[in-house]
Amino acid sequence: MYFLLLHAFSQVTSDSAAFKSRKLRLDEVNLVSSYYTQSGDHSAIQGGIGSEKVTDLANGLELKWLGWDARGRKNTLTAGLGIDHHTAASQAWISKTGASRHTDGLRIYPSLDWMRENEKKGSSVSLGAYYSNEFNYQSFGLSAGISQKTKNNGEFGLKLSGYFDQVKLIYPSEFEPATFGSGGRGDHRDYGSSPRQTYTASFSFSQVINTRMQVSFLLDLAEQHGYLGLPFHRVYFTDGVDSVERLPSNRFKLPIGLRLNYFLGDRVILRGYYRYYQDNWGVRAHTASLEVPVKITPFFSVTPFYRYYTQTAADYFAPYGEHAHSDTYYTSNYALAKFSGNFFGGGFRVAPPKGIFDTHLSSLEIRYGHYTQTTDLVSDVISLHLQFK
Amino acid sequence: MIRTIVLCLGIASGVAGLAAGCTPVKEYQKNRLNDSEMSLSSRKVEKNELNFQSYREGASGANGGKTGGGCGCN
Numbered sequence: 232m233y234f235l236l237l238h239a240f241s242q243v244t245s246d247s248a249a250f251k252s253r254k255l256r257l258d259e260v261n262l263v264s265s266y267y268t269q270s271g272d273h274s275a276i277q278g279g280i281g282s283e284k285v286t287d288l289a290n291g292l293e294l295k296w297l298g299w300d301a302r303g304r305k306n307t308l309t310a311g312l313g314i315d316h317h318t319a320a321s322q323a324w325i326s327k328t329g330a331s332r333h334t335d336g337l338r339i340y341p342s343l344d345w346m347r348e349n350e351k352k353g354s355s356v357s358l359g360a361y362y363s364n365e366f367n368y369q370s371f372g373l374s375a376g377i378s379q380k381t382k383n384n385g386e387f388g389l390k391l392s393g394y395f396d397q398v399k400l401i402y403p404s405e406f407e408p409a410t411f412g413s414g415g416r417g418d419h420r421d422y423g424s425s426p427r428q429t430y431t432a433s434f435s436f437s438q439v440i441n442t443r444m445q446v447s448f449l450l451d452l453a454e455q456h457g458y459l460g461l462p463f464h465r466v467y468f469t470d471g472v473d474s475v476e477r478l479p480s481n482r483f484k485l486p487i488g489l490r491l492n493y494f495l496g497d498r499v500i501l502r503g504y505y506r507y508y509q510d511n512w513g514v515r516a517h518t519a520s521l522e523v524p525v526k527i528t529p530f531f532s533v534t535p536f537y538r539y540y541t542q543t544a545a546d547y548f549a550p551y552g553e554h555a556h557s558d559t560y561y562t563s564n565y566a567l568a569k570f571s572g573n574f575f576g577g578g579f580r581v582a583p584p585k586g587i588f589d590t591h592l593s594s595l596e597i598r599y600g601h602y603t604q605t606t607d608l609v610s611d612v613i614s615l616h617l618q619f620k
Numbered sequence: 621m622i623r624t625i626v627l628c629l630g631i632a633s634g635v636a637g638l639a640a641g642c643t644p645v646k647e648y649q650k651n652r653l654n655d656s657e658m659s660l661s662s663r664k665v666e667k668n669e670l671n672f673q674s675y676r677e678g679a680s681g682a683n684g685g686k687t688g689g690g691c692g693c694n
Contacts, residue, residue: 265668269676289668370689384645394689429689431681437660441643443652447660453687488682489634490660494652502657508679516679524657532657542678567678574673578665582656594656596665604676612672616665 255298255308260619263291271565271608274321276403278465278473279551279563283608284320289313304349311342325463326404338365353380359392367461369424370396376433384439389432396427398458402475403465425458443495449488456481466561467552476562478547484510498526508542514567516542520574530583534598541571565606576600578614586620593620 271283291313298306315338322334340363348355354377361372376390400423430453437447457480464476488506495501502522509515520538527533545567547560554561578598586593596616603609645653652658661684662670674680681687 261664263664263667267668267672269672287668287672289671291667372689383642392686394686396689427689429687431687431689433681433687438642439645439650439653440641442645442649445653445658445660449682449684451681451687453681455688482688484681484687486679486682486687492658492660494655494658500655500657504683506679506682508681510678512678514678516677518679526657534657540673540677540679545678566676572677574669580657596663598663598665600669602672602676608676610672610676612669614665614668616663618664 252301252303253299255296255306257294258297258620259293259295261291261293261295262617262619263289263293263614265289265612265614267610267612269608269610271604271606273563273565273568273606273608274324275461275464275476275562275564275566276321276324277551278467279565281324282320285317285610287315287317289315302349303351304347307344307346307348309342309344309346311340311344313340313342314338315340325401328404331404333366336366338363340364353386354378357390361394367399367401367463368396369399370394386435386437388435388437390435392429392431392433394427394429396429396457397424398427398462399424400462402462403473405473406475425462427455427457427459429453429455444491444493446492447490449486449490451484451486453484453486454481455484460562460564464562464564466554466563468554468556469552470556471552472556474561476564477560478562479512479560482510482512484508500524500526512567513544513546514542516540524580531579531581533577533579535577536575536600538574539571540574542569544569565608568606570605572602572604574600574602582618591619592617594618 267285267287267289269283269285272281273279274281274283291311293309293311296308300306316335318335320334323329323331325331340361342359342361344357344359346355346357357376359374361370363370372392372394374390374392376388378386378388380386432452434450435447437445439445459480459482460476460478462475465473466476467473486506486508488504491503493501500523502524504520506518518538518540520536522534522536524532524534545562547562548567549561549563551563576599578596580594580596581587582594587595597614599613601611670683670685674686
């Protein structure tokens with residue numbers, strides 16, 4: 232793959248006429264790969280108990296073409312393709328006896344984005360289309376955005392997006408006819424599906440404060456409709472009887488974020504982020520993170536980071552065996568429980584001006600993070616980003 | 621909800637205050653601001669971290685990524 236990418240750039244001439252009309256040309260290629268492992272004992276499939284062991288290998292390829300039209304407007308076309316392969320011990324328990332044959336799955340998600348920037352006016356428009364498919368879930372998304380720079384080094388942005396999803400109705404085996412099979416991947420062709428729609432309006436405003444500091448304010452308004460749970464998530468009531476998680480058919484989310492970046496001296500950068508979140512299911516959450524890239528040389532930096540997260544429980548959450556039959560809605564999915572989490576780690580980035588070893592590989596970044604929740608969930612993730620120019 | 625609106629207005633006022641108090645910066649003075657580490661967006665290498673967080677946590681959004689939909693997460 233690496234040599235193919237080098238070859239792809241070998242015929243590209245340098246860009247010496249940036250503001251003349253120019254057809255789209257391949258300008259940048261990004262490869263991001265991650266390996267994720269997780270352990271825990273609160274599987275939603277078993278009603279809040281059981282192994283949450285997961286591994287996930289995610290690979291994403293992004294190709295970016297740049298061009299200028301006759302009016303000097305910059306056009307950027309970005310095509311992406313992601314392929315993830317995961318294993319999840321809990322999938323075996325879609326079958327009551329833990330006998331579901333497949334405990335792994337593949338997710339494939341291509342995307343296409345186009346943006347036109349008018350650099351004279353400081354404005355841009357963009358469009359995007361997204362698709363995602365995995366064994367129990369299918370999604371199609373569209374987005375449209377605009378942005379406008381201000382005279383004082385600020386920029387407003389608005390992006391509208393809609394996702395039109397289908398959740399495959401794979402219920403735990405005890406709620407299905409015996410002829411439906413085990414519920415694992417490749418064994419569910421007769422299942423129906425239920426729709427889920429998500430509409431989001433994202434507002435942003437960024438501002439340069441001085442020669443060392445810039446901030447951005449982010450606000451999302453998101454409305455979801457349809458089947459918002461997963462049909463193979465069990466709930467156990469106080470009398471030991473089990474059922475399928477039941478959640479409202481709408482959810483309104485309101486996250487508000489603030490980023491602040493500060494260049495301290497000549498070598499250290501402070502990247503701060505805070506987010507407040509609330510929704511109409513009763514979840515309130517705070518997220519705060521700090522990354523500190525330190526430039527060892529102008530082209531080599533190391534980046535330690537720390538992120539703290541805390542949330543209240545959704546109104547509909549209770550642990551294993553604690554829901555009453557009189558409850559209207561119920562779930563034992565610990566993503567909706569009360570907990571806090573810590574995520575910390577570090578990475579390094581190499582980006583010499585002539586490329587690594589004088590090749591088109593313009594930057595290489597590796598990053599590792601360790602995540603713990605007060606629910607006892609523990610995970611590790613290591614990621615690699617290669618950029619070719 | 622009122623608390624959220626107040627918080628929203630507070631943050632917006634804070635940003636507006638910062639914007640009002642900002643120093644004019646010319647293009648040639650932006651060498652630090654244009655450093656790739658100063659980007660006001662998530663780093664590409666974080667992409668899959670944001671993805672797993674959206675599965676394991678109840679909150680999402682306001683980070684340049686998705687606020688829901690597109691996957692079997694929240």
